[in-house]
Amino acid sequence: MTPELGNFALALACCLAAGQAVLPLVGAQRRDPRLMALAPALAIGQLMALLYSFACLVDAAIRDDFSVQNVAANSAAAKPLLYKITGVWGNHEGSILLWALILGLCGGAVALFGRTLPSALRARVIAVLGGVSAGFQLFCLTTSNPFDRVWPAPMDGQGMNPLLQDPGLAFHPPILYTGYVGFAVPFAFAIAALIEGRVDAAWGRWVRPWAVAAWCFLTCGIALGSWWSYYVLGWGGYWFWDPVENASLIPWLTGTALVHSAIVVEKREALKIWTVLLAIGTFSFSLSGTFLVRSGILNSVHAFANDPARGVFILGLLGLVIGGSLLLFALRAPRLTAGGVFAPVSREGLLVLNNILLCSICAVVLTGTMYPPFMSLLFGRTISVGKPFFDATAAPMAIPLMAFMGLGPMMPWKRAQLWPILRRLWWAGAATVLAFAVLVWRVHDLLPLLAATGAVWVIAGSIADIAERIRLFRLPLGASWQRARMLPRAALGAALAHAGVGVGVLGLAAMSQAQHRIVEVHVGQTEMLAGDAWTLTGVRAAPGPNYTALVATIEVRHHGRLVTVLHPAKRTFASQNQTTTEVAIHTNLLSDLYGVLGDRHENGTDVTYVLRLHYNPLAPWMWLGGLIMALGGALSLSDRRMRVGAPRRAATAGLAATP
Amino acid sequence: MTRKSRRLWLVGGCLVGLGTATALTLSAFSSNIVFFMAPSQVHAHPPAADRTIRLGGMVVAGSVRQSKTGDTPVNQFDVTDGQDAVTVRYEGILPDLFREGQSVVAVGSLQADGAFRASEVLAKHDETYMPKEVAEALRRSGKWDPRYGKPPDAASWNSMAASGTGPDKAAPQHGS
Numbered sequence: 134m135t136p137e138l139g140n141f142a143l144a145l146a147c148c149l150a151a152g153q154a155v156l157p158l159v160g161a162q163r164r165d166p167r168l169m170a171l172a173p174a175l176a177i178g179q180l181m182a183l184l185y186s187f188a189c190l191v192d193a194a195i196r197d198d199f200s201v202q203n204v205a206a207n208s209a210a211a212k213p214l215l216y217k218i219t220g221v222w223g224n225h226e227g228s229i230l231l232w233a234l235i236l237g238l239c240g241g242a243v244a245l246f247g248r249t250l251p252s253a254l255r256a257r258v259i260a261v262l263g264g265v266s267a268g269f270q271l272f273c274l275t276t277s278n279p280f281d282r283v284w285p286a287p288m289d290g291q292g293m294n295p296l297l298q299d300p301g302l303a304f305h306p307p308i309l310y311t312g313y314v315g316f317a318v319p320f321a322f323a324i325a326a327l328i329e330g331r332v333d334a335a336w337g338r339w340v341r342p343w344a345v346a347a348w349c350f351l352t353c354g355i356a357l358g359s360w361w362s363y364y365v366l367g368w369g370g371y372w373f374w375d376p377v378e379n380a381s382l383i384p385w386l387t388g389t390a391l392v393h394s395a396i397v398v399e400k401r402e403a404l405k406i407w408t409v410l411l412a413i414g415t416f417s418f419s420l421s422g423t424f425l426v427r428s429g430i431l432n433s434v435h436a437f438a439n440d441p442a443r444g445v446f447i448l449g450l451l452g453l454v455i456g457g458s459l460l461l462f463a464l465r466a467p468r469l470t471a472g473g474v475f476a477p478v479s480r481e482g483l484l485v486l487n488n489i490l491l492c493s494i495c496a497v498v499l500t501g502t503m504y505p506p507f508m509s510l511l512f513g514r515t516i517s518v519g520k521p522f523f524d525a526t527a528a529p530m531a532i533p534l535m536a537f538m539g540l541g542p543m544m545p546w547k548r549a550q551l552w553p554i555l556r557r558l559w560w561a562g563a564a565t566v567l568a569f570a571v572l573v574w575r576v577h578d579l580l581p582l583l584a585a586t587g588a589v590w591v592i593a594g595s596i597a598d599i600a601e602r603i604r605l606f607r608l609p610l611g612a613s614w615q616r617a618r619m620l621p622r623a624a625l626g627a628a629l630a631h632a633g634v635g636v637g638v639l640g641l642a643a644m645s646q647a648q649h650r651i652v653e654v655h656v657g658q659t660e661m662l663a664g665d666a667w668t669l670t671g672v673r674a675a676p677g678p679n680y681t682a683l684v685a686t687i688e689v690r691h692h693g694r695l696v697t698v699l700h701p702a703k704r705t706f707a708s709q710n711q712t713t714t715e716v717a718i719h720t721n722l723l724s725d726l727y728g729v730l731g732d733r734h735e736n737g738t739d740v741t742y743v744l745r746l747h748y749n750p751l752a753p754w755m756w757l758g759g760l761i762m763a764l765g766g767a768l769s770l771s772d773r774r775m776r777v778g779a780p781r782r783a784a785t786a787g788l789a790a791t792p
Numbered sequence: 793m794t795r796k797s798r799r800l801w802l803v804g805g806c807l808v809g810l811g812t813a814t815a816l817t818l819s820a821f822s823s824n825i826v827f828f829m830a831p832s833q834v835h836a837h838p839p840a841a842d843r844t845i846r847l848g849g850m851v852v853a854g855s856v857r858q859s860k861t862g863d864t865p866v867n868q869f870d871v872t873d874g875q876d877a878v879t880v881r882y883e884g885i886l887p888d889l890f891r892e893g894q895s896v897v898a899v900g901s902l903q904a905d906g907a908f909r910a911s912e913v914l915a916k917h918d919e920t921y922m923p924k925e926v927a928e929a930l931r932r933s934g935k936w937d938p939r940y941g942k943p944p945d946a947a948s949w950n951s952m953a954a955s956g957t958g959p960d961k962a963a964p965q966h967g968s
Contacts, residue, residue, distance in 0.1 A: 296888075367885075477801040489805050493813035500817050515828035515928065517846055519899075522824040526816040530809075651884050653865040660863065712888045731865075731885035734858060743865045745885050 136201050139189025140280040143230070146182035146237065147270035149175050153240070153263025157256035161328075169256040173244035176259050179266065180241035183234045187221075190230060190279050194221050200286035203227060203279040209292035209708060211679040219303035220293050225443075226279035228306060232423065233269045235307070235314040240266060243318060243343075250339060257325035258318070265317055268450045276443045295680070295706040295713045301361040309354030309381060313419040315347025316388060319395075320416035323409045324458055327465040332405040337398030340412065342770055344395055348388045349766035355381050356759025367714035367729045369649055369747040371755060374523045379502040380422030386495040387415040390488045392766075397481045400546060404485070406466050411488075413462060417455040423447070478551055480544040483537055490534040497526045528580055535587035535638065538631055539594025542624075543601065557601055561593035578645060585642035592635035595628040626769025630762045637758020643751035651745050653734065663748035665726070666690045672733075672742060680704040682715070685730045685742065689719070701730040701744075722757075725749040826899070830929035832875035839902055847880065847908055848897040848929060849873040856892055871896060871908075873929045882910040889915035 153175035160168025190203075194217045199205040207224045208217055216223075222231040240262040247255045273279070296302075322340040326332045358381070363371040372378060391411040397404040475481050501518045508514050539561065543554045555562070568589040569582075576582045600606075602624060603616040652660045659668040671686045687699040699717035706713070719726040731743030828846045829839065839845050848871070855870035855877075867886055870877045880898045890896060890913065900910035 367888075476798060477805070482801075485802065486805060489809035493809040496810070497813050497817055501820075504821075517826045517828065518821075518824065519826055522820045525820040525824060526813070529816060530812065651865065652863040653860050654863065714885075714888055729885065732858070734865075743885055 135189050136193050136198065136280040136282065139186045139193075140274075140278065142182045142186035142189065143233075143270060143274060143278075143280070146179045146186060146233075147267055147274060149179040149182060150237075150263045150267035150270055153179060154260050154267055156260075157263075158260040158328075161253040161256045161260070164253070166252065169252050172256040172259040172263075175263065176237075176240040176244040179263070180237040183237040183270075187230060187234050190227060191218055191221050193280075194218065197290070199288070199290050200282050200284070201279075202281045202283040205283055205287050205290045207290065207293050209290040209679070211708070212290075212293060212298070213678060215300070215303065216293060216298045220297070222306050223293060223297045223302075226273070226277040228310075229269065229273045229277050230279050231307065232310055232314060233266060233273055235310050236262065236266045236269060236317055238311075239314060239318050243321075247339075254322075254325055254329065254336075254339075257328055258321040261321035261324045262317060265321075265454060268453070272443075272446050272450060276446050292679075292706070292708045295704065295711050296365065299361065299365055301357060301365065305354060305357045305361055308350055308357060312347055312349075312351025312354045313381075313384065313422060315343065315350055316384060316391075316412075316416045316419050318343035318347065319391060319412040320458070323412035324461065326409060326469075327458075327461050330465055330468045332398065332409060332469050334399050334402050337395050337400075337402075337405075337408070340408075341392070341395040341399060344388065344392050344412070345766050345770055348385070348392050349763040349770070351381065351385050351388060352759050352763045352766070355385060356756045356763075359759075360756045363752070364716050364718055365713075367716045367745070369647065369727055369729075369745075369749065371644070371752075374501075374518075374520050376502050377422075379498050380418075383495055383498055383502070384415050384418040384422060386491050386498070387411055387418060390491040390495075391415050393484050393487050393491075397484050401475070401481050403475060403481060404488075406469055406471065407488070409466065409469070410462060413455075413458045417451075417458070420451055420454060476548045478544075479549045480541065480546045482549075483541040483544055486537055487534065487541065490530055490537075494527050494530050494534075497530065498523065501526065524580065528584070531638075532583050532587050535584075535591050535634070538634065539590045542595065542598040542627060542631065558594065558597050561590065561597045564593045565590040576642075576646065581642040581645040584638050588635040588638035588642065590635075591638070592632050595631040595635070598631075599625070599628050622772040623769040626765045626767070626772070628765070629768055630765025633758045633761030633763075633765055635758070636754050636761055637756075640751045640754030640756075640758055644749060644755065647747060647749045647752070649745065649747040651731075651743065653741050653743050655739075655741055660744075660746065662746045664691065665696065665748070667728070667744075667746050669742060669744060672730075675702070677704065679708065680706045680713075683730065683733065685728075685744070687717070687728050687744070689726055697726060699726065699728040701728045703730050720753050722753050723751065725752040727752075828897075828929075830873040830875075830932070831871055831878040832873055833929075834878050834902065834908075835876050841902060841904060844899065844901050844911075846897050846899050847871055847878060847910075848895070849878075851890070851892050851894060851896050852877060853892040871898065878908050879906075880908045880910050880913075882913050884913075886913055887915045891915070 153172065156168050156175070157172035159165070160171065190201075193201045194204050194208055195214070197204070197208065197210050197217075199208075203224065203226050207227075208220055212220065221227045240259055243255070243258055243262065247258070250258070319340050322336065322343070326336055355378075358378070359371045362373065363369070391408065394404050394408045394411055398408050501522050505516050505518055508516050539558070540554065543558060565586055569586045572582055572585050576585065599617075599620070602620055603613045605613050608616070648663050650660065650662050654660060654669050656669055656671055659666050661667070666689070668688045668690070669685060670688050673684055673686075675682045675684050682702045682704045684700055684702040687701065689696045689699065697719040699719060701717040702715040704713045704715060705711075714729055714731075717728045725747070727747035727749055729745040729747075731745060734741045734743070826844050826846055827839075828848055831847065831849050834845075834847065850872055852870040852872050855868075857868045859866050859868065861883075864883050865885075867882045867884070868879060869882075869892075870879050872878075880900075881903075882898065882900075894915070897914045898908060898910035899912040899914070900908055903909050
């Protein structure tokens with residue numbers, strides 16, 4: 134009965150969303166306050182229905198209701214409870230429902246937190262969100278309904294892919310999806326602004342917190358996904374330039390550009406049309422990301438659906454959303470008043486440069502991702518574009534980006550003189566030159582060398598920015614502390630996020646110097662790697678809840694002193710006839726010792742084990758950098774100016790009302 | 793600075809950014825594209841020795857052998873598309889989902905002795921899922937028609953392929 138209630142709730146949510154898409158829009162057009170007031174009510178109602186529907190699916194999974202096809206295909210009675218819950222979104226149908234739920238949450242959030250918005254704008258934003266919601270829920274109901282029943286119900290489910298039974302992956306999709314879907318709110322703001330025909334500084338201020346919030350989640354999601362592949366897949370790799378990974382990187386790049394260009398709209402009322410286009414583009418890329426993953430158009434290790442009917446539906450939905458919004462943009466954008474053009478050497482000038490570089494990188498990644506499927510579609514040639522391509526294209530463009538990143542926050546608005554800024558940054562420059570001089574002896578590849586130098590420059594630049602703002606060492610320390618406490622959190626957040634980029638890039642650059650060895654050893658044998666002695670001291674069998682494991686013990690010694698004992702394992706899941714590798718990682722935050730247990734070879738009485746040993750310098754910094762970036766974003770979100778909706782539009786309305 | 797020259801700066805900046813992106817992309821495309829080849833294609837048109845390709849097909853059942861050079865384990869197996877087979881050598885740990893009789897993609901280059909030296913071996917997350925490119929290669933070689941259900945188990949058509957043989961031996965042709 135519960136699954137039917139869930140199905141009904143989903144259908145109800147879809148109807149509410151359809152109403153939410155139409156009624157407030159009509160209301161805003163006719164200036165009818167009653168119709169406009171329906172928007173938040175419908176959004177909350179839709180959210181409630183979706184929450185109930187999702188709870189029903191979770192309930193079916195927890196209670197092992199194998200008459201529900203989705204549960205039967207992806208769960209099993211012996212699965213641990215945590216994975217029964219997280220397994221709900223570990224498959225196509227459930228993940229689409231989660232997607233719809235998060236979109237509903239976004240609509241609810243605008244309804245709750247957007248009270249200070251002008252009622253017409255709020256009604257239109259909620260209406261656009263409702264339209265997208267309705268489309269996705271219809272997709273869920275018609276082509277991938279998670280509540281479908283199966284008869285006769287099987288005794289036990291088929292079980293979940295053991296690779297996905299991992300706490301990291303359990304929470305990766307919700308965070309990543311929140312990032313993807315969160316960009317629906319800036320998108321809705323952009324569409325609403327196009328319908329109204331008006332973008333001003335207040336709009337920039339309203340849209341920015343939503344973009345920053347989505348960006349934080351997306352950053353976290355990408356970092357978490359990368360961490361997952363590092364410690365689960367057991368190749369020591371962290372980013373494979375896989376189409377699915379690129380599908381999350383592309384909206385991240387345009388989203389980063391959006392977060393920055395919205396500042397220019399807010400402060401200088403310039404770049405308005407461009408920002409609207411970025412908001413549309415970012416959400417379009419997020420949607421295409423889902424499409425690429427779910428339809429299996431792009432071959433990928435992550436694809437778990439290859440159903441053409443779904444592909445056609447999603448393609449139609451994409452065409453409608455992206456095509457429709459771009460058409461609206463083409464029709465309405467000329468009516469928006471163009472902003473001022475400004476000096477190249479100024480804060481806004483550098484922010485434009487940031488946008489140009491980020492979008493160029495995005496274009497390169499997009500080309501590299503889309504070229505193979507198009508070649509195969511048009512010419513029937515199967516090709517692939519991998520790490521060497523992206524290393525040769527995206528990385529060189531990231532280096533000038535970092536060079537300007539150090540300068541940007543120090544630049545004043547409007548018009549700036551380069552020389553005084555460089556003079557204030559002298560010690561950051563000196564630190565960078567010093568770092569370069571040290572690194573040039575150690576690192577012999579050009580790209581990691583430049584990247585690491587750039588990273589030092591970025592970190593030093595953000596420290597210099599804060600030091601400059603609080604007049605460190607030029608005022609007494611007490612006065613500096615006082616200034617630091619008064620500093621707007623947005624400034625602190627920006628500096629933190631920039632420093633996070635530096636930390637992450639340092640990790641990436643250091644990982645190019647990683648060392649690894651693959652060895653086949655007897656128990657008791659010692660191998661050397663990166664100055665450490667790795668000894669396999671024993672291998673034993675250990676049972677688990679739904680698997681059996683082979684666990685190795687590796688002692689790592691540095692000059693005879695015991696550093697750590699690693700326990701890499703190999704698990705065999707009987708129900709799926711599949712084995713997974715459990716990597717053992719010892720980290721001291723400066724480097725990772727990473728051990729993998731491979732095959733067991735038996736040759737008469739001679740038993741040997743294959744081991745893969747890695748020494749990964751600064752590996753944790755890659756994800757730490759992502760986390761710091763997201764924290765920076767969160768810190769700037771907590772700024773009073775971001776939270777308090779700026780009811781300033783009324784003051785400027787007199788000027789801007791004449792289109 | 794006049795409005796016009798400021799606009800010129802803006803347009804110039806955009807052009808430089810996109811121009812660099814295009815130039816980098818084109819130069820990378822000329823050297824870094826990896827073609828997918830099935831074993832029969834490798835024998836028909838052997839790629840240059842330093843050229844990285846993706847070799848895809850099914851792992852011939854019973855062809856996996858392990859050996860050791862020094863302390864480094866070397867895996868050797870045959871990959872077939874039903875027409876022909878190529879011997880792959882790989883130093884490293886085979887992925888968890890690697891199975892005899894299942895699809896695999898090996899990234900690497902052809903050596904002078906006709907063997908394929910892989911730097912990376914990929915097996916898919918899901919054991920029921922066949923890489924699209926491998927399925928396509930099997931379809932082209934006439935070993936599998938998607939209209940008649942799932943792809944065949946490689947073990948069942950070992951006899952069709954020249955398993956474990958050198959590249960010069962002609963494979964027996966089986967149409968379907």
